[in-house]
Amino acid sequence: MKKMFNRSLAMSLVALGLFGCAGEEDTIVMAPLPVVESQFTPATEWTASIGDGVGHYFSKLSPVYAYGKVFVASRDGEVKALDPETGKTLWEVDLEGDQPARLSGGLTASYDKLYIGDENGQAFALSVDDGSVVWKKDIDGEVLAKPLADESLVMFHTSKGTLVALKEDSGEPFWEINNDVPNLTLRGDSSPVSISGGVFWGMANGRLAAALIQRGQLLWQQPIGTPKGSTEIDRLVDVDASPLIIGSNLYAVGVNGQLVAIDLRSGAPMWKRTYSSATDLASDGSRIFVVTDKDHIAAVDVRSGTPLWTNDSLEYRQLTAPVLINQYLVVADGEGYLHWIDRATGKFVAQQLIDEDGIAVPPVETDDGFVIITREGDIKKMQIPEGS
Numbered sequence: 001m002k003k004m005f006n007r008s009l010a011m012s013l014v015a016l017g018l019f020g021c022a023g024e025e026d027t028i029v030m031a032p033l034p035v036v037e038s039q040f041t042p043a044t045e046w047t048a049s050i051g052d053g054v055g056h057y058f059s060k061l062s063p064v065y066a067y068g069k070v071f072v073a074s075r076d077g078e079v080k081a082l083d084p085e086t087g088k089t090l091w092e093v094d095l096e097g098d099q100p101a102r103l104s105g106g107l108t109a110s111y112d113k114l115y116i117g118d119e120n121g122q123a124f125a126l127s128v129d130d131g132s133v134v135w136k137k138d139i140d141g142e143v144l145a146k147p148l149a150d151e152s153l154v155m156f157h158t159s160k161g162t163l164v165a166l167k168e169d170s171g172e173p174f175w176e177i178n179n180d181v182p183n184l185t186l187r188g189d190s191s192p193v194s195i196s197g198g199v200f201w202g203m204a205n206g207r208l209a210a211a212l213i214q215r216g217q218l219l220w221q222q223p224i225g226t227p228k229g230s231t232e233i234d235r236l237v238d239v240d241a242s243p244l245i246i247g248s249n250l251y252a253v254g255v256n257g258q259l260v261a262i263d264l265r266s267g268a269p270m271w272k273r274t275y276s277s278a279t280d281l282a283s284d285g286s287r288i289f290v291v292t293d294k295d296h297i298a299a300v301d302v303r304s305g306t307p308l309w310t311n312d313s314l315e316y317r318q319l320t321a322p323v324l325i326n327q328y329l330v331v332a333d334g335e336g337y338l339h340w341i342d343r344a345t346g347k348f349v350a351q352q353l354i355d356e357d358g359i360a361v362p363p364v365e366t367d368d369g370f371v372i373i374t375r376e377g378d379i380k381k382m383q384i385p386e387g388s
Contacts, residue, residue: 030315030318030334031314031316031317033337033351034314036348038340038349038351038352040340040349040350042338042352042369042384043382043383044380044381044383045087045382046381047380048087049377050073050080051075051076051377052074052075052377053075053373053374053377058187059075059104059360060146060191060361061075061106061107061373062361062362063361063364063372063379064109064114065365065366065371066110069084070366070381071107071109071114071128072373073103074377075102075103076102077096077100077103078093078094079092079093079094079114079116082379087379087381092131093126093131093132095116095118099120103117104119105118105145105147105156107146110154111168111169112127112128113126113128113168114128115147116147117139117143117156119143121143122143123139123154123171124136125154125168136171139162139166140164141160141161142158142159143156143158143159144158144188144189148191149168150194150199151194152168152169153165153174153213154166154167155199157192157201159189160181161203161204162179163177163179163192163201163209163211165213177209177211177218179203179209181203181204181205183232184232185238186236186238188238188240188278190203190240190241190243191242191280193242193244195245197213199212200243200245200250201242201243202252204237204238204240205237206223206224206238206257207221207222207224207239208221208222208223208239208262210267219267222262222268224239224254224257225237225239225254225257227256236256237254237255238255238278239252239257240255240278242280242281246285248263248265249261250262250264251281251288253275253276253277253281254277258273258274259272259273259274259275259277259288259305260272271304272305276292277290277291277293279321281322282322282324286302287300287343288301288302295317295319296312297312297322297331298311317335317337319331319333320361321362323362323364323365324343325363326384328342328343328350329342331362332354332359332361332363332372333358334358334359336358336359337351337352337353338352338353338359338363339351354372354380355374355378357374357375358374359374360375361373369382
């Protein structure tokens, strides 16, 4: 039977080499909040809420800004569309049926629909206009990652190692690709990405896969990490981070693995650097930014993989994936702070307490600001001061 291991604890144990003894979790110490002289303080334009949020559960329920709306969801099945200028609720639906919804995989907006999956193995398509359910389908395994919509298909990556493609308009199955899953994995899955008719995703067995979207034909697999060590925790090699495509190259990172640059046409690696992470990457075109399993933030050159800088001041603060907002690199942490970083130097430029409930997913940029959601479902639309 496959065992899913808690991400935050597992990543800390992997980093410290600890597993199996009582009390060892207590040796993992969150770094104190760094003292930052903020150059600016983003102002709050409006606030809203979405159910009880995600609580303490693992979740990738990031807000989505599309079709002139901000879409948000809570783990218990509530989904809303908000006006990005006022925060007013435009529509809301509750997807909880005979059993708790346990939403976790999503959101993706495309083809005038909002796609989302849950831990019960269900996939939903909602109308972006009014939230009505266009279709609902059972699929094999929990959906813990954001689906991909492309070439009139929507693709869900499940916890059973299956990538399943459904027709975007009806939800009818089109193809599926199955892969073996190790006995022990981190809780979470890689969100697929696509370009030029190909789909790419990371797998729990430490490999990156490529397939043709219209055929569901597997093209190649490239190892990102190789299982090593004598215990299951030592041998974790999940590739849970979503691959990153820049031009004709793809970049991927895995747990106990490497940050790898891959030529999309051949699937051959161009360079490799030793970084261990289960968190999505970010890039400004010339640099790649990675948050490691120790919550160190690093920048490497996109062409050569040469390390440019590392910031370890937020060690074990349960960081979100990094994102770019305006000219800055931004991460949020488990204590509810937002950290703004100079992407050229790695130095802090601003810091702000958003909410002591903590933040599980990174902020999402809109046309004139950004939206951030706390673990308890509080939503804030914020504006970056002029001149920042």
